[in-house]
Amino acid sequence: MKKIVVAPDSFKGSMTSREICDIVEGVVKEEAPQIAVVKVPIADGGEGTVDAFLTSAGGKKVFVEVTGPCFERTRAFYGILPDEKTAVIEMAAASGLPLVRGKKDPSVTTTYGTGELIKNALERGCSRIIIGIGGSATNDGGIGMAAALGVKFLDERGNDVELTGRGLERLHKIDTRGLDPRLKEAEVIVACDVDNPLHGPEGAAYVYAPQKGADEEMVRYLDSNLKHYSDVLKNHLDFDVQSVKGAGAAGGLGAGLVAFAGGKLKPGIDVILEAVRFEEIISDADLIITGEGRIDGQSLRGKAPVGVAKRAAKKGIPVLVLAGDVDDSAEKLYEYGITSILSINRSIIPLDRAIARSKDSLKHTVRAVIRLLANPTQNRIPLLKRNYHG
Template structure:
């Protein structure tokens, strides 16, 4: 058998590469199959590692400005063809801030701009930027500041960091923006379609998970509206209602407005670079998975993209996930053959996360023994 392993990460527990390793270990307890590991990501954590592993390249460490203005150790990737791959979470991610310190009035995307600048200095002119897992709600203002954009208040002074500062902007000065971005292509990997503002906007939908109180959500939303108006006045274009503008606290908006970026579902980008279609055509079985699978998986998450592509070629697809949630069986319609949870007895989420690797190994072994009951062509 030739088995393609294409899982997403089990967030907070295992990277997609580690999940591949566990799946392979379970399979090889039963059969000496040909294994094709392709770690998958959809724009969030693990995107750099997944793309570098799939397409070849290197991961480069860098110290940049963190979400609260401190220095953090981050990283970015450069693929063999010179494409830079950046995860905004590496410099501005929610996981970098202890829960009691989360405050989207203050958090900044400045580090994202610094990573872009470092890649520009290495000669990169094509960028893939994954924007999942953000701690920010600044509309991408910090990212733009790091690339030379100046946001000035009524007295001509530059504003500070965070979504709480955006209402002070009276003028945007683009004269010092890094001109190399005009010779560059920016593709943004995102799996959300929220507009910048309003009930479905960045602040209302994602602000609370970043530490925003109801009062802060109102302030942040009004500030983003003001920011969008000034941007429109400066650029002549309104990006605020484009699907995905609200991704990552409005970083999607900022990347479109200042870098002329194009937004695209993250799983489509990863599948294209990893040449996943060719690999699926040539395999006998596809195994994918994620930390938790439910009806929302169908909306642009990695296992759904894998299943749709496999269905095109009539390949069976197994989803092995940490948990199976509400209405997960809806995914049968898009090409999934069978679902399994790694949990083998009553246990807490914390225990399942701690034991995820061994649980994946054991369950994958069970699945393969079941498959081998039936004669193979």
């Protein structure tokens, strides 16, 4: 074995994808220094997306003061890749749930700051914008974002509506004449790992608003407002947003980006793997290590392990998946080119303790794997002598 590619998503609440990469690399250097390790931290469009791109592709981070989800000023950031034309934005940096600081109420939060990040990137000359829309605190259908870029959202009297999920109730007219013209020349790619519609039982409010602080009554109210928003979009822009898979992502920001920025919704894992030329990176790899915090049936819906495994399968490269928790339904993942799935937890302990010791648990698990794989003759494992490159 000469080369291992490490391409994990984060273990939410315990380790970032970059930390996981560094831990695996450290263990390999200790146990088998002859093996080269290539690190490709992965993100699905939420927190860590910018860092994942900058680590894998290079570039710089730009810090900007913007409007936070509760209309307070906050310091956010985005990345610019080495071509100086591609910006990578994670909406969570400007409109994410951690920024509400315990004041959870998705009816009064806004995506305005996300629009300010897009505008800043355009002002810096970026013509290709990749935006990850995971981790939102919002349910405004993206009207805050669009307003920051020049769109007006008006009530029956021609007054501006509140740029929140609550404000959608009064929406009567949309005026796009002031929309930043640079968007027409820009390519906007939306990294999104869900396919929920804007409204309805599987829509933004019913599925995600409870995580943001909404009770049952508020969920129904927000869903009704998103339905009204959908009707206004259809009447004024002739745009049937409800037919767009993923429109309900990030409280409807997916819908807003498609309607006003010409955004193209793509699975987050595909966006980042294409951007870093993953198939080139793994062309001579002997093993790929990937993973995420929990592996279950939902991992089939555009998550990192399956996205990585699909590409590895084309080249016959074995894939090891590491996770904090492995559900019984994870067995389905073996059909997608995954070779083995392991939990890093070595004993049954409460979640808070498992998170606290996650880094040590990962080290122990990786050490056991590398000691096994790095000494195939000693351990008498014929499988490891296979030629995975045909």
